[in-house]
Amino acid sequence: KAGVTQTPRYLIKTRGQQVTLSCSPISGHRSVSWYQQTPGQGLQFLFEYFSETQRNKGNFPGRFSGRQFSNSRSEMNVSTLELGDSALYLCASNVGGGSYNEQFFGPGTRLTVL
Amino acid sequence: GENVEQHPSTLSVQEGDSAVIKCTYSDSASNYFPWYKQELGKGPQLIIDIRSNVGEKKDQRIAVTLNKTAKHFSLHITETQPEDSAVYFCAASGSSGYALNFGKGTSLLVTP
Numbered sequence: 176k177a178g179v180t181q182t183p184r185y186l187i188k189t190r191g192q193q194v195t196l197s198c199s200p201i202s203g204h205r206s207v208s209w210y211q212q213t214p215g216q217g218l219q220f221l222f223e224y225f226s227e228t229q230r231n232k233g234n235f236p237g238r239f240s241g242r243q244f245s246n247s248r249s250e251m252n253v254s255t256l257e258l259g260d261s262a263l264y265l266c267a268s269n270v271g272g273g274s275y276n277e278q279f280f281g282p283g284t285r286l287t288v289l
Numbered sequence: 290g291e292n293v294e295q296h297p298s299t300l301s302v303q304e305g306d307s308a309v310i311k312c313t314y315s316d317s318a319s320n321y322f323p324w325y326k327q328e329l330g331k332g333p334q335l336i337i338d339i340r341s342n343v344g345e346k347k348d349q350r351i352a353v354t355l356n357k358t359a360k361h362f363s364l365h366i367t368e369t370q371p372e373d374s375a376v377y378f379c380a381a382s383g384s385s386g387y388a389l390n391f392g393k394g395t396s397l398l399v400t401p
Binding site: 206210231269277 | 290323325330331332333334335338378380387388389390391392393394
Protein backbone atom coordinates (compact mmCIF):
# COMPACT_ATOMS: atom_id res chain seq x y z
CA LYS A 176 0.00 0.00 0.00
CA ALA A 177 1.42 3.38 -0.98
CA GLY A 178 2.22 5.80 1.81
CA VAL A 179 1.27 9.44 2.21
CA THR A 180 2.43 11.55 -0.70
CA GLN A 181 2.99 15.29 -0.69
CA THR A 182 3.61 17.63 -3.58
CA PRO A 183 5.67 19.55 -4.28
CA ARG A 184 8.60 18.44 -2.15
CA TYR A 185 10.34 21.80 -2.33
CA LEU A 186 9.02 25.28 -2.93
CA ILE A 187 10.56 28.74 -2.96
CA LYS A 188 8.31 31.79 -2.74
CA THR A 189 8.71 35.48 -1.94
CA ARG A 190 7.02 37.47 0.77
CA GLY A 191 3.45 38.42 0.00
CA GLN A 192 2.83 35.53 -2.36
CA GLN A 193 0.51 32.66 -1.66
CA VAL A 194 1.15 28.94 -1.87
CA THR A 195 -0.87 25.74 -2.13
CA LEU A 196 0.44 22.40 -0.91
CA SER A 197 -1.10 19.04 -1.69
CA CYS A 198 -1.41 15.79 0.24
CA SER A 199 -2.72 12.39 -0.81
CA PRO A 200 -3.43 10.14 2.17
CA ILE A 201 -3.00 6.40 2.37
CA SER A 202 -5.72 4.63 0.42
CA GLY A 203 -8.76 4.11 2.65
CA HIS A 204 -7.75 6.79 5.14
CA ARG A 205 -10.35 9.51 5.57
CA SER A 206 -8.63 11.89 7.96
CA VAL A 207 -5.82 14.25 7.02
CA SER A 208 -3.91 16.47 9.44
CA TRP A 209 -1.37 19.16 8.68
CA TYR A 210 1.62 20.15 10.81
CA GLN A 211 4.27 22.83 10.56
CA GLN A 212 7.82 21.91 11.58
CA THR A 213 10.43 24.58 12.32
CA PRO A 214 13.71 24.42 14.27
CA GLY A 215 12.44 26.92 16.82
CA GLN A 216 8.85 25.82 17.40
CA GLY A 217 9.13 22.15 16.56
CA LEU A 218 6.10 20.30 15.25
CA GLN A 219 2.87 22.26 15.54
CA PHE A 220 -0.63 21.16 14.62
CA LEU A 221 -2.35 23.26 11.95
CA PHE A 222 -5.68 21.55 11.25
CA GLU A 223 -7.40 18.26 10.64
CA TYR A 224 -9.96 17.32 8.02
CA PHE A 225 -12.34 14.39 7.98
CA SER A 226 -14.93 13.74 5.29
CA GLU A 227 -14.32 17.16 3.73
CA THR A 228 -14.95 18.98 7.04
CA GLN A 229 -12.44 20.72 9.24
CA ARG A 230 -12.74 18.89 12.52
CA ASN A 231 -9.98 20.53 14.51
CA LYS A 232 -7.80 23.61 14.22
CA GLY A 233 -4.55 24.68 15.81
CA ASN A 234 -3.45 28.12 16.85
CA PHE A 235 -2.42 29.63 13.53
CA PRO A 236 -3.57 32.84 11.85
CA GLY A 237 -6.32 32.87 9.25
CA ARG A 238 -3.71 33.08 6.47
CA PHE A 239 -3.42 29.33 6.87
CA SER A 240 -6.35 27.43 5.45
CA GLY A 241 -7.09 24.04 4.04
CA ARG A 242 -9.65 21.84 2.43
CA GLN A 243 -10.33 18.21 1.74
CA PHE A 244 -11.85 16.70 -1.35
CA SER A 245 -14.28 13.82 -1.67
CA ASN A 246 -11.41 11.43 -2.45
CA SER A 247 -9.78 12.45 0.87
CA ARG A 248 -6.95 14.32 -0.82
CA SER A 249 -6.22 17.57 0.96
CA GLU A 250 -4.68 20.92 0.18
CA MET A 251 -3.45 23.64 2.44
CA ASN A 252 -3.03 27.24 1.43
CA VAL A 253 -0.95 30.00 2.95
CA SER A 254 -1.71 33.52 1.79
CA THR A 255 0.42 36.65 2.13
CA LEU A 256 3.54 34.69 2.92
CA GLU A 257 5.89 35.92 5.63
CA LEU A 258 9.52 35.01 6.20
CA GLY A 259 8.48 33.12 9.32
CA ASP A 260 6.35 30.76 7.25
CA SER A 261 9.51 29.05 6.03
CA ALA A 262 9.14 25.52 7.35
CA LEU A 263 8.63 21.87 6.59
CA TYR A 264 4.90 21.26 6.16
CA LEU A 265 3.87 17.74 7.00
CA CYS A 266 0.69 15.92 6.21
CA ALA A 267 -0.48 12.93 8.22
CA SER A 268 -3.28 10.53 7.48
CA ASN A 269 -5.22 8.08 9.55
CA VAL A 270 -8.21 5.87 9.10
CA GLY A 271 -10.46 8.40 10.76
CA GLY A 272 -12.75 5.98 12.52
CA GLY A 273 -12.67 5.08 16.20
CA SER A 274 -10.40 6.94 18.55
CA TYR A 275 -6.84 8.13 18.23
CA ASN A 276 -5.77 5.90 15.42
CA GLU A 277 -2.18 5.95 14.32
CA GLN A 278 -1.16 8.89 12.18
CA PHE A 279 1.20 8.28 9.29
CA PHE A 280 3.26 11.14 7.98
CA GLY A 281 4.32 12.02 4.48
CA PRO A 282 7.81 13.27 3.59
CA GLY A 283 6.75 16.91 3.81
CA THR A 284 6.98 19.98 1.63
CA ARG A 285 9.93 22.24 2.34
CA LEU A 286 8.76 25.85 1.90
CA THR A 287 11.30 28.64 1.76
CA VAL A 288 10.05 32.24 1.81
CA LEU A 289 12.51 34.87 0.59
CA GLY B 290 -3.74 23.48 26.02
CA GLU B 291 -1.53 20.44 26.19
CA ASN B 292 2.17 20.99 26.87
CA VAL B 293 4.62 18.16 26.22
CA GLU B 294 8.18 18.41 27.48
CA GLN B 295 10.90 16.06 26.29
CA HIS B 296 14.34 15.30 27.70
CA PRO B 297 17.16 15.12 26.88
CA SER B 298 17.45 17.22 23.74
CA THR B 299 20.56 15.30 22.68
CA LEU B 300 21.72 11.83 23.61
CA SER B 301 24.88 10.04 22.61
CA VAL B 302 25.35 6.33 23.35
CA GLN B 303 27.68 3.59 22.24
CA GLU B 304 26.43 0.80 20.07
CA GLY B 305 24.88 -1.91 22.19
CA ASP B 306 23.98 0.40 25.06
CA SER B 307 20.44 1.38 26.01
CA ALA B 308 18.87 4.77 25.39
CA VAL B 309 16.04 6.32 27.38
CA ILE B 310 14.03 9.38 26.41
CA LYS B 311 11.50 10.89 28.79
CA CYS B 312 8.42 13.05 28.25
CA THR B 313 5.92 14.71 30.51
CA TYR B 314 2.49 16.05 29.59
CA SER B 315 0.16 18.50 31.26
CA ASP B 316 -3.37 17.58 30.14
CA SER B 317 -4.79 14.75 32.22
CA ALA B 318 -7.36 14.14 29.44
CA SER B 319 -4.63 12.99 27.04
CA ASN B 320 -4.88 9.26 26.42
CA TYR B 321 -2.79 8.43 23.37
CA PHE B 322 1.00 8.68 23.35
CA PRO B 323 2.92 7.88 20.16
CA TRP B 324 6.64 8.03 19.51
CA TYR B 325 8.07 9.02 16.16
CA LYS B 326 11.51 8.66 14.60
CA GLN B 327 12.57 11.23 12.03
CA GLU B 328 15.58 10.75 9.81
CA LEU B 329 17.15 13.53 7.83
CA GLY B 330 15.01 14.59 4.89
CA LYS B 331 12.11 12.37 5.85
CA GLY B 332 8.80 12.72 7.63
CA PRO B 333 8.29 11.33 11.14
CA GLN B 334 7.81 7.57 11.27
CA LEU B 335 5.61 6.03 13.95
CA ILE B 336 7.69 3.50 15.88
CA ILE B 337 5.51 2.66 18.88
CA ASP B 338 2.52 4.03 20.73
CA ILE B 339 0.69 3.47 23.98
CA ARG B 340 -2.80 4.22 25.22
CA SER B 341 -3.74 5.34 28.68
CA ASN B 342 -5.26 2.01 29.68
CA VAL B 343 -1.86 0.32 29.28
CA GLY B 344 1.22 0.81 31.43
CA GLU B 345 3.86 -0.71 29.19
CA LYS B 346 4.25 -1.88 25.61
CA LYS B 347 7.17 -3.58 23.92
CA ASP B 348 8.12 -4.22 20.32
CA GLN B 349 11.43 -6.03 19.91
CA ARG B 350 14.16 -3.59 21.05
CA ILE B 351 11.75 -0.74 21.70
CA ALA B 352 9.53 -0.28 24.74
CA VAL B 353 7.36 2.50 26.06
CA THR B 354 6.15 3.00 29.63
CA LEU B 355 3.38 5.27 30.84
CA ASN B 356 2.74 6.63 34.32
CA LYS B 357 -0.64 8.35 34.21
CA THR B 358 -0.48 9.53 37.80
CA ALA B 359 2.80 11.32 37.25
CA LYS B 360 1.87 12.26 33.66
CA HIS B 361 5.05 10.99 32.14
CA PHE B 362 6.00 8.41 29.55
CA SER B 363 9.33 7.09 28.36
CA LEU B 364 10.89 5.42 25.34
CA HIS B 365 13.46 2.71 25.92
CA ILE B 366 15.69 1.43 23.14
CA THR B 367 17.89 -1.55 23.99
CA GLU B 368 20.91 -2.89 22.13
CA THR B 369 21.19 0.32 20.13
CA GLN B 370 22.55 0.22 16.61
CA PRO B 371 24.01 3.01 14.42
CA GLU B 372 20.83 2.98 12.32
CA ASP B 373 18.89 4.04 15.43
CA SER B 374 20.57 7.45 15.07
CA ALA B 375 17.79 9.97 14.35
CA VAL B 376 15.58 12.54 16.03
CA TYR B 377 12.87 11.04 18.23
CA PHE B 378 9.66 12.84 19.10
CA CYS B 379 7.10 12.03 21.73
CA ALA B 380 3.52 13.26 21.40
CA ALA B 381 0.27 13.30 23.32
CA SER B 382 -3.28 13.42 22.09
CA GLY B 383 -6.75 13.05 23.46
CA SER B 384 -8.53 16.12 24.66
CA SER B 385 -8.76 17.64 21.20
CA GLY B 386 -9.38 14.75 18.89
CA TYR B 387 -6.59 13.66 16.62
CA ALA B 388 -4.34 16.67 17.13
CA LEU B 389 -0.91 15.58 18.30
CA ASN B 390 1.06 17.79 20.67
CA PHE B 391 4.73 17.08 20.18
CA GLY B 392 7.77 17.37 22.38
CA LYS B 393 10.77 19.29 21.01
CA GLY B 394 12.62 16.14 20.02
CA THR B 395 15.72 14.21 21.08
CA SER B 396 18.65 13.86 18.72
CA LEU B 397 20.04 10.37 19.32
CA LEU B 398 23.51 9.48 18.12
CA VAL B 399 24.68 5.88 18.33
CA THR B 400 28.41 5.55 17.82
CA PRO B 401 29.99 2.26 16.68
